Amino acid sequence: MTLADLVPLLPLLIVSSTAVLLMLQIGIRRSHKVTVVIALSGLLLATVVAVLMMPTMNQQLTPLLIIDQYSLFFTAVCCAAAMVIVILSYPYLSRLDDDKDEYYLLLVIATVGAIVMVSSNHFVSTILGLETLSMSLYGMVAYPLHSKESAKYPLEAAVKYLVLSAVSSSFMLFGMALIYAQTGTLAFSSLDSDAAVSLSDSYAIVGVLLLISGMAFKLSLAPFHMWTPDVYEGSPLPATAYLATIGKTAMFVVLLRFVIVTEALRYEAVMIVFSLIAVLSILAGNVLALLQNSLKRILAYSSIAHMGYLIIAVIASYFATSTISIEAVTFYLLAYMIMSLGAFGVASVVSSSEKEFDLVSDYQGLFWRDPWLALIFTGMLLSLAGIPLTIGFIGKFYLFFAGVESALWVLLLVLVVGSGIGLFYYLRIVYHLLLPAPTRPQFSSAANENLGAYGVLTILFLLLLLLGVYPARLMTLIETVAAFI
Amino acid sequence: MILVALIGILFLGGVLAWLSERLDSKLPRVIALAALVLDLLLMLTLLGGDSADGSWIVALNVQWLPRFGISFHLAADGLSVLLLLLTAFLGIIAVGSAWIEITERSGFFYFNLLWTLAGVLGVFTALDLFLFFFFWEVMLIPMYFIIAIWGHENKNYAAMKFFLFTQVTGMLMLVAILTLAYFHYIQFGFFSFDYFDLLRVTTSSAVEMWIMLGFFVAFTTKLPIVPFHSWLPDAHSQAPTAGSVILAGVLLKTGAYGLIRFAVPLFPVASLNFAPIAMALAALSILYCAKVAFAQTDLKRLIAYTSVSHMGFVLLGVYAWNEIALQGAVMTMLAHGLSAAALFMLAGSLQHRIHTRDMRDMGGFWAKVPRMSAVALFFSIAALGMPGLGNFIGEFLALLGAFQSNLPMTVLATFGLIFASVYSLWVIQKIFHGEYSNSKFNDSHLSDLSRRELAYFGAMILGLVWMGMYPQSFLDLTATALQGLLAGTQELVSTVVQN
Incomplete structure (x- = not known):
C-alpha cells in the first residue's frame, strides 16, 4: 500500500484523527469550547476534502470500501450534518453539571462509522461501520445521565436501544453467515444474478430477509419500529437528531447499495416483504403520530413514515429503466436530513440538558413570541408535510415520479393517503405555534445566547427554501452522483 | 415579463406588509x-395588447428544472386576463x-x-403543469393561516378540513400529472411538463380516463x-370576511379554470365519455345544495351552499363544451365572483355589527339599516339570476x-333557478322584513x-350591471381563447363520434 492509496481515504482519516486529537485534548486540559472548535474544524475539513475529491474519485479501495462519487457525496453530507449537530449541542450541553467533552468524542467516532457505512459494499465494512456508529450512539443517548431533571429517561432509552440494536445486529450477522456459507465471499456483488457461485433460492431468500429485517430495525421501519418513539423521547435532543438523521441516512445508503448491487428484489418474496414494510411503515407511522403530544414522539413516528416513503423509491428502482428512483432516494435523504435537523434543532435551541421542552403545547404562540424561530419551525414542518416552496415538496415530487415510472399504483395510493394523514399532525403543531401566546410562556426567546445555533438554523431554513424553489443544480449533481451506484 | 411582475409584486408586497407592521400597525393594509x-393597473395594460402568436397575449418560457423538462412557462390569453382582473379586483375589495x-x-x-392571491395569479397563467401544481399548492397554506388565525369559533376544524380536502385531492392530481408526463416520455423520448407538449400525448382510453379523473x-x-x-x-362560515x-x-x-384549461383539452375523448356523469353531478349539485341551503340557519353557511349550487352551472357549461356554454361558464364565474363575494361581505358586516350569524335571531332590519338592506336585496336578486345582471x-x-348536448340534465338544472329565487327571497324576508327584535x-x-x-x-354593483347590460365586452375578450380550446379538441372528438 503506497501513500497514494491513502488519498481516497482522506475524509475518513481526517475524522478519525479528529477523534484521536479530541482524546488527547481531553487528556491534557478539559475545555468545552476547545473541544467544540476541534470537532468542528475536523468535520469541516473532512467535508471540504470530500467535496473537492468528488468530481474525480472512483476507486474500490481494498474489497471493503468503495470511494466513488456517491459515497463521497454522502460523506460530505454526513460530516456537514455532524457539524450542525455539534453547533446545536454546544448550548444544549453548556449547563450540564458534568464533563461535556466526551460527548463530542462519541459524536466524531459515530461519524467515522457513518462514513464507513456510506462507503461500504461489503458485509464486513457494513458491520464495522454500523457497530462503530451504534456503540457511540448508545453513549450519546445516555449522556446526560447525571443531570438533575434532564431528558426524562436517558438510561432507559440507551439500554433499550442497546439491547434491541444488538438483537438486530445479530439478525444481520446470521443473514450474512447464511450467504457466506453458500458463496464463500462477503462482497455485495456475490449475490447478484451473474455471480460465480449462485445461491440456491431458499438460502438467498432467508439470508436476505434476515439482513433486511436487521436493516429495517435500524431504519425503524414497521414492524421493527417499536423502539423508535421511546428512544427518541428518552435521548437528549442533539443525540436524537443524530440518530434520526445521520444514523438513518448511513443505514439507508447501505440498504440502497445492497439492493441495487445484489438485485435482491428479483426474488418475489423479498419484493413482497419490501412492499409490506413500506405500506405498514407509512400507515403505522402516520396513524400513530396522530395520537402523540410529545414533539419527539411525533417526529419519531413521522420518521417511520418517511422511511416508508423512501422504500417505495427503492422498490421502484428495480422496475425502472432510468436512474430517477436512485436520485429520488438520494434527494429525499438529503431533504429529510435538512428538515429533521431543522425541526430537532428548533426544539434543541429552546431546551437544555437540564430541561427539555418537548410537548406540543410548550410551543403555543411561538409565532408571536419568537417569530423567526417559529417561522423556521413552520418551514421545517411544512417541508416534512411536502408543501411547495420547500425542499420536502421537491423530494416528494421525486418519490411520486419514481413510483409513477415503475407503475406502483397501490404504493402510490398509500403514499397519498399517508401524506394526507401526515398533514394532520404537522398542521396541529403549526396551529399551536399560531395560537395566542400563554400569559406565562414556558421558555423565553434565547436568540442572544445561542447565536451559533440560531445561525445554523437560519442557514438550514434558507437551504430549505432555496432548494425548494431552485433545485436545478442540486438535481444535476445528484444525477451525476447517482450514476455511480 | 409582465406576468412575473404581477406575481412578484404580490409576493414582495406580502413580505413588505409583514415587515412594515413593526413600524405602524396601519401600514400593512396600505x-x-x-x-x-x-397589479390591477398593470393588468389593464394587457387588455389593449395584441395577440402576436395565436391567442396568447403575453408569454414567458424559461428553463427551470431541466432534469424533468420543467420550465417556468407563464402565458395569458383572454380567458386568463379576465380572471386575473377578477382576482385583482376582488383582492382590492x-x-x-x-x-x-x-x-x-x-x-x-x-x-x-397577498400570497394567496399571488398563488391564484400563478394558477391562472401557468402553462407548465408542474408550475401549475406548484402555484395550486402555494395558495393553500396562506389560506389555511387566514382561516386558522382570524377565523371564528370553530376555526381549527374548518381550516384543517379545507386543507385536507384540497391537499389530498391535489396529490391525486400530482400523480395524474406525473403519469401524463411519463406517457409523454415513453412516446417522445424526453421529459416535459409543458402544456403544449402534453397536449400531443395520446394514451389508451382506459388510461386517459384514469388520468382525467x-x-x-x-x-x-x-x-x-x-x-x-x-x-x-365549514371553511366559509369560519373564515374572516376577507377570507x-x-x-x-x-x-x-x-x-x-383548471377544468376549462386542462382537464378537457388534455383529455378530450375521456371528457366526452365522462360528460354525462359530470353533467349529472352538476345537476345534482345545483339541486341538492339549493335544497340544503334552504335548511340553513347560519347565514354564511347558507351563502356557501348557494355558492356550490351556482358552481354547478359552471360544471354544466364546461362539460357541454361548446362555445356558448363555455362563455356562459366564464360569465357565471365572473358574476358569481362578484355576487357571492358581496353576499359574504354583507354577512360579514352583519356579524361584525351584531356578533351573530344565526338568522333565527334576525328580522326587520330594513328599518334599522335601510342602505345595507337595499344592497343585500340587489345582490340576492343578482344571485337568483334576474335578467339584466351578470349572473343571468x-x-x-x-x-x-348545455341544452344542445344533454337535454335531461339541462332541464333538471334549470329547476335550480327556481330554487335560487326561493332561498334568496326567503333570506331577504327573514332578515330584513318582519318584526325587529334585539332580544x-x-x-x-x-x-x-x-x-x-x-x-x-x-x-361591485356597477360590475354586475355592466356584465348584465353589455356582456359582449366580456364575451369578445374570451372568444378567441375559448375558440382555440374548442378547435383543439374538436378534431379528436369528432373522429371519435364518427367511429
Whole structure:
C-alpha cells in the first residue's frame, strides 16, 4: 500500500484523527469550547476534502470500501450534518453539571462509522461501520445521565436501544453467515444474478430477509419500529437528531447499495416483504403520530413514515429503466436530513440538558413570541408535510415520479393517503405555534445566547427554501452522483 | 415579463406588509392595497395588447428544472386576463373588507392575503403543469393561516378540513400529472411538463380516463361539486370576511379554470365519455345544495351552499363544451365572483355589527339599516339570476349551451333557478322584513353601511350591471381563447363520434 492509496481515504482519516486529537485534548486540559472548535474544524475539513475529491474519485479501495462519487457525496453530507449537530449541542450541553467533552468524542467516532457505512459494499465494512456508529450512539443517548431533571429517561432509552440494536445486529450477522456459507465471499456483488457461485433460492431468500429485517430495525421501519418513539423521547435532543438523521441516512445508503448491487428484489418474496414494510411503515407511522403530544414522539413516528416513503423509491428502482428512483432516494435523504435537523434543532435551541421542552403545547404562540424561530419551525414542518416552496415538496415530487415510472399504483395510493394523514399532525403543531401566546410562556426567546445555533438554523431554513424553489443544480449533481451506484 | 411582475409584486408586497407592521400597525393594509392597485393597473395594460402568436397575449418560457423538462412557462390569453382582473379586483375589495375588521397581527394577515392571491395569479397563467401544481399548492397554506388565525369559533376544524380536502385531492392530481408526463416520455423520448407538449400525448382510453379523473377530482373539490363539497360550508362560515371573499370569489374559480384549461383539452375523448356523469353531478349539485341551503340557519353557511349550487352551472357549461356554454361558464364565474363575494361581505358586516350569524335571531332590519338592506336585496336578486345582471347572462348561456348536448340534465338544472329565487327571497324576508327584535343580540353597534363600504359595494354593483347590460365586452375578450380550446379538441372528438 503506497501513500497514494491513502488519498481516497482522506475524509475518513481526517475524522478519525479528529477523534484521536479530541482524546488527547481531553487528556491534557478539559475545555468545552476547545473541544467544540476541534470537532468542528475536523468535520469541516473532512467535508471540504470530500467535496473537492468528488468530481474525480472512483476507486474500490481494498474489497471493503468503495470511494466513488456517491459515497463521497454522502460523506460530505454526513460530516456537514455532524457539524450542525455539534453547533446545536454546544448550548444544549453548556449547563450540564458534568464533563461535556466526551460527548463530542462519541459524536466524531459515530461519524467515522457513518462514513464507513456510506462507503461500504461489503458485509464486513457494513458491520464495522454500523457497530462503530451504534456503540457511540448508545453513549450519546445516555449522556446526560447525571443531570438533575434532564431528558426524562436517558438510561432507559440507551439500554433499550442497546439491547434491541444488538438483537438486530445479530439478525444481520446470521443473514450474512447464511450467504457466506453458500458463496464463500462477503462482497455485495456475490449475490447478484451473474455471480460465480449462485445461491440456491431458499438460502438467498432467508439470508436476505434476515439482513433486511436487521436493516429495517435500524431504519425503524414497521414492524421493527417499536423502539423508535421511546428512544427518541428518552435521548437528549442533539443525540436524537443524530440518530434520526445521520444514523438513518448511513443505514439507508447501505440498504440502497445492497439492493441495487445484489438485485435482491428479483426474488418475489423479498419484493413482497419490501412492499409490506413500506405500506405498514407509512400507515403505522402516520396513524400513530396522530395520537402523540410529545414533539419527539411525533417526529419519531413521522420518521417511520418517511422511511416508508423512501422504500417505495427503492422498490421502484428495480422496475425502472432510468436512474430517477436512485436520485429520488438520494434527494429525499438529503431533504429529510435538512428538515429533521431543522425541526430537532428548533426544539434543541429552546431546551437544555437540564430541561427539555418537548410537548406540543410548550410551543403555543411561538409565532408571536419568537417569530423567526417559529417561522423556521413552520418551514421545517411544512417541508416534512411536502408543501411547495420547500425542499420536502421537491423530494416528494421525486418519490411520486419514481413510483409513477415503475407503475406502483397501490404504493402510490398509500403514499397519498399517508401524506394526507401526515398533514394532520404537522398542521396541529403549526396551529399551536399560531395560537395566542400563554400569559406565562414556558421558555423565553434565547436568540442572544445561542447565536451559533440560531445561525445554523437560519442557514438550514434558507437551504430549505432555496432548494425548494431552485433545485436545478442540486438535481444535476445528484444525477451525476447517482450514476455511480 | 409582465406576468412575473404581477406575481412578484404580490409576493414582495406580502413580505413588505409583514415587515412594515413593526413600524405602524396601519401600514400593512396600505401596502397591500397599493400592491393590488398596481397589479390591477398593470393588468389593464394587457387588455389593449395584441395577440402576436395565436391567442396568447403575453408569454414567458424559461428553463427551470431541466432534469424533468420543467420550465417556468407563464402565458395569458383572454380567458386568463379576465380572471386575473377578477382576482385583482376582488383582492382590492377583500382588503377593503378587512380594513377595520382585522386589527390583530395585521401584517401577517395581509402577507397571507397577498400570497394567496399571488398563488391564484400563478394558477391562472401557468402553462407548465408542474408550475401549475406548484402555484395550486402555494395558495393553500396562506389560506389555511387566514382561516386558522382570524377565523371564528370553530376555526381549527374548518381550516384543517379545507386543507385536507384540497391537499389530498391535489396529490391525486400530482400523480395524474406525473403519469401524463411519463406517457409523454415513453412516446417522445424526453421529459416535459409543458402544456403544449402534453397536449400531443395520446394514451389508451382506459388510461386517459384514469388520468382525467385525477384532474377532475382535484378541480371539482376546489369548485366544489357534490360529493366533494363538504369542506366549503365549514371553511366559509369560519373564515374572516376577507377570507370568504377570496375563497368564494377567486379560489373556487381556479377549479373551473383548471377544468376549462386542462382537464378537457388534455383529455378530450375521456371528457366526452365522462360528460354525462359530470353533467349529472352538476345537476345534482345545483339541486341538492339549493335544497340544503334552504335548511340553513347560519347565514354564511347558507351563502356557501348557494355558492356550490351556482358552481354547478359552471360544471354544466364546461362539460357541454361548446362555445356558448363555455362563455356562459366564464360569465357565471365572473358574476358569481362578484355576487357571492358581496353576499359574504354583507354577512360579514352583519356579524361584525351584531356578533351573530344565526338568522333565527334576525328580522326587520330594513328599518334599522335601510342602505345595507337595499344592497343585500340587489345582490340576492343578482344571485337568483334576474335578467339584466351578470349572473343571468352566465347561467342562461350555460343552460343554452348545455341544452344542445344533454337535454335531461339541462332541464333538471334549470329547476335550480327556481330554487335560487326561493332561498334568496326567503333570506331577504327573514332578515330584513318582519318584526325587529334585539332580544338575542346586542344591537348597539348596528349602524348602516359606511362610505367605505358603500364605495366597494357600489363598485361591485356597477360590475354586475355592466356584465348584465353589455356582456359582449366580456364575451369578445374570451372568444378567441375559448375558440382555440374548442378547435383543439374538436378534431379528436369528432373522429371519435364518427367511429
